[in-house]
Amino acid sequence: MAQPNPRRGRPPVSEEQRQQQRLDISRHAVRLFREQGVAATSGEQIARAAGVSERTLWRHFRSKESCVEPLLTKTLDAFQDVLRSWPPEVELAEHLRAAYTLVPESSWSDIEAVLAVIRMTHDEPALRAAYLVLSERAEPTFVDVLAERLGVPNDALEVRMQAAAVSAALRAATDELVVIAAGGVDPGVLDEHRERLADALRFITRAPDIASPLRTDMAR
Amino acid sequence: MAQPNPRRGRPPVSEEQRQQQRLDISRHAVRLFREQGVAATSGEQIARAAGVSERTLWRHFRSKESCVEPLLTKTLDAFQDVLRSWPPEVELAEHLRAAYTLVPESSWSDIEAVLAVIRMTHDEPALRAAYLVLSERAEPTFVDVLAERLGVPNDALEVRMQAAAVSAALRAATDELVVIAAGGVDPGVLDEHRERLADALRFITRAPDIASPLRTDMAR
DNA sequence: TCATTATTGGCAGACACTGCCAATAATGTT
DNA sequence: AACATTATTGGCAGTGTCTGCCAATAATGA
Numbered sequence: 001m002a003q004p005n006p007r008r009g010r011p012p013v014s015e016e017q018r019q020q021q022r023l024d025i026s027r028h029a030v031r032l033f034r035e036q037g038v039a040a041t042s043g044e045q046i047a048r049a050a051g052v053s054e055r056t057l058w059r060h061f062r063s064k065e066s067c068v069e070p071l072l073t074k075t076l077d078a079f080q081d082v083l084r085s086w087p088p089e090v091e092l093a094e095h096l097r098a099a100y101t102l103v104p105e106s107s108w109s110d111i112e113a114v115l116a117v118i119r120m121t122h123d124e125p126a127l128r129a130a131y132l133v134l135s136e137r138a139e140p141t142f143v144d145v146l147a148e149r150l151g152v153p154n155d156a157l158e159v160r161m162q163a164a165a166v167s168a169a170l171r172a173a174t175d176e177l178v179v180i181a182a183g184g185v186d187p188g189v190l191d192e193h194r195e196r197l198a199d200a201l202r203f204i205t206r207a208p209d210i211a212s213p214l215r216t217d218m219a220r
Numbered sequence: 221m222a223q224p225n226p227r228r229g230r231p232p233v234s235e236e237q238r239q240q241q242r243l244d245i246s247r248h249a250v251r252l253f254r255e256q257g258v259a260a261t262s263g264e265q266i267a268r269a270a271g272v273s274e275r276t277l278w279r280h281f282r283s284k285e286s287c288v289e290p291l292l293t294k295t296l297d298a299f300q301d302v303l304r305s306w307p308p309e310v311e312l313a314e315h316l317r318a319a320y321t322l323v324p325e326s327s328w329s330d331i332e333a334v335l336a337v338i339r340m341t342h343d344e345p346a347l348r349a350a351y352l353v354l355s356e357r358a359e360p361t362f363v364d365v366l367a368e369r370l371g372v373p374n375d376a377l378e379v380r381m382q383a384a385a386v387s388a389a390l391r392a393a394t395d396e397l398v399v400i401a402a403g404g405v406d407p408g409v410l411d412e413h414r415e416r417l418a419d420a421l422r423f424i425t426r427a428p429d430i431a432s433p434l435r436t437d438m439a440r
Numbered sequence: 441t442c443a444t445t446a447t448t449g450g451c452a453g454a455c456a457c458t459g460c461c462a463a464t465a466a467t468g469t470t
Numbered sequence: 471a472a473c474a475t476t477a478t479t480g481g482c483a484g485t486g487t488c489t490g491c492c493a494a495t496a497a498t499g500a
Contacts (some may be wrong), residue, residue, distance in 0.1 A: 001488080007445095008498075009446070009474050009497075010496065011446075011497070011498065013446080013447075043487065052449090053448065054488095055449055055489095056448060059448085062345070062488085063487075063488085117454075126281070128356075129350070130352060132349065132352040132356060135348050157393065157416065161392065161420060161424065164384065164389075165384060165388065168381050169381045172377055176377075199377075199379060200378065203378060227477025229468075230467050230468085263456065264458075272479080275457095276481090279479085299457075317491085337464075389460055
């Protein structure tokens with residue numbers, strides 16, 4: 001029962017370092033996409049801008065469009081964290097107003113970049129696809145939060161649907177935000193966005209009647 | 221004011237013909253994807269199987285993964301049609317049981333192929349992306365139907381969310397179906413799928429309380 | 441300094457896809 | 471029937487994405 005291995009040779013890079021490098025590349029990629037468009041930006045350019053070889057670029061990303069992923073994920077993770085810290089007794093809208101500031105550690109330019117990317121997804125199908133895949137990846141988190149809160153198993157179809165609705169609300173509100181804030185973002189529109197989102201989510205999460213199909217009959 | 225042009229030369233192919241050709245190619249592509257996997261299937265193979273040149277294949281599809289689109293769209297269109305024919309007085313679940321047979325004009329092998337593709341989307345990220353884009357494309361139809369039924373403008377955020385929830389329910393139920401029906405489909409599992417979907421949608425479309433935020437207060 | 445393991449870079453090549461033009465098909469006109 | 475006209479298709483060359491492979495380098499313990 002000696003400890004399995006005394007560890008030799010160069011240690012693997014930590015996961016945080018790896019994510020940091022991906023994020024770094026992502027920022028360069030998004031900058032180039034904004035400046036020149038996606039089609040006019042080559043993988044070689046992205047690699048050069050990020051100071052890595054093309055080969056390692058393709059080791060980190062399966063396609064040039066997916067280079068936007070780390071940057072978008074960062075913002076989405078922030079929202080997930082807010083959801084997870086949602087105390088049981090308070091209403092979601094209320095909690096959002098308190099905790100969802102959208103500019104906590106994220107630098108301001110990152111916010112702008114994220115909005116620009118989401119704006120581009122409307123013309124660039126490949127970017128839209130990446131965006132949708134990303135949104136779907138966040139749904140399990142929503143499922144967990146909602147399931148625990150409602151006290152139902154997290155493989156229940158209603159919970160998955162509610163989670164999808166939350167995701168859709170976030171997506172719809174954000175899609176609205178990016179067109180409204182086309183000419184520069186100021187704190188005002190961000191606040192408005194949060195309020196709109198809060199209103200939408202209050203509707204979704206007024207939950208209890210899920211469990212009682214009788215409601216439908218009574219409503220007749 | 222003579223009629224603009226007496227029309228000369230070869231007439232353009234009708235849109236139906238074009239869609240038919242795309243569907244034909246799609247069937248061959250899906251067959252090859254199932255037999256060999258997506259990665260092992262080249263565009264050249266698809267083109268050869270469909271009896272067209274590679275050049276025209278790329279004229280019809282922007283990527284080899286998107287070749288699955290016409291076949292999936294066919295099934296999704298069927299569902300959209302069912303929704304559009306939903307009479308105002310009847311409940312959706314009830315209407316589904318009456319109208320959503322899933323094998324009306326679709327050949328049986330098409331159904332199997334569609335399910336196989338959706339099953340593959342769980343391992344093939346590019347296919348998943350195509351599937352999600354497709355699902356999103358159907359949402360405006362859901363929005364129109366729901367908005368008219370609820371008598372609200374179809375750019376209302378709640379309607380878009382409900383539509384997304386319908387879409388998500390369809391997606392979740394179908395994802396469940398494809399794993400259940402992994403070893404061959406029989407009418408029984410299809411019926412069960414329809415019932416599950418009907419139950420889920422009854423929950424979503426028990427609509428009226430959307431318009432009254434007061435409900436939330438009363439529920440406390 | 442050496443042995444060991446992880447990461448990176450360089451290179452060759454397969455494959456996805458596009459631009460361009462010639463070939464062919466389908467029509468109306470003479 | 472031959473022709474002019476327009477739409478579609480095919481062939482070919484070229485660019486860009488992405489992968490497999492191996493050598494080079496970096497980071498560690500001995």
